[in-house]
Amino acid sequence: DAKTTQPTSMDCAEGRAANLPCNHSTISGNEYVYWYRQIHSQGPQYIIHGLKNNETNEMASLIITEDRKSSTLILPHATLRDTAVYYCIVRVGTGANNLFFGTGTRLTVIP
């Protein structure tokens, strides 16, 4: 699986959009981009995933660049409950796959 690079930490004002970047320059054509987050003392929570098109669900939007070498997770209106570590993962969609977590981005939403 391709490796990802994320900033160690970010701050965001409550109510503003949080934009979390991820670089995955060695991504293969059959690898998906997944985002999870982990709130303190809880298990990781699935947020969203995509292959090459932009995706949106009730939690977030995922913007993948045309060359697929980077992506951005957007939380449109950050709340204090969005404070967490956010992990960007690339993985093959089928087969004996698993999730390779890095150290993620620690997002702090500030009142």
Add this chain to the structure above:
Amino acid sequence: ETGVTQSPTHLIKTRGQQVTLRCSSQSGHNTVSWYQQALGQGPQFIFQYYREEENGRGNFPPRFSGLQFPNYSSELNVNALELDDSALYLCASSKDRLYGYTFGSGTRLTVV
């Protein structure tokens, strides 16, 4: 539908002992993966079970072993515990190894 449940939530063991951690997968899910998360680190993949067979393994020694039962629940066994085995152990389930995984809240193991 119920989520992923893990037991126990906390556990203290002595170095050299053996431990068994348990996981009940989400209803309808036939794939279970186990992860180890040391303090301040991201989760590290231990192994995955799909329909009762091991289906992938991370860089963990053989003293880490597992089982998946016909109801798709799972156990993680660790023999000869070492101090470095102290971590949060996470179980995650999915349907047919696709899409997003649902994680449990983990078992916090402390080895003294």
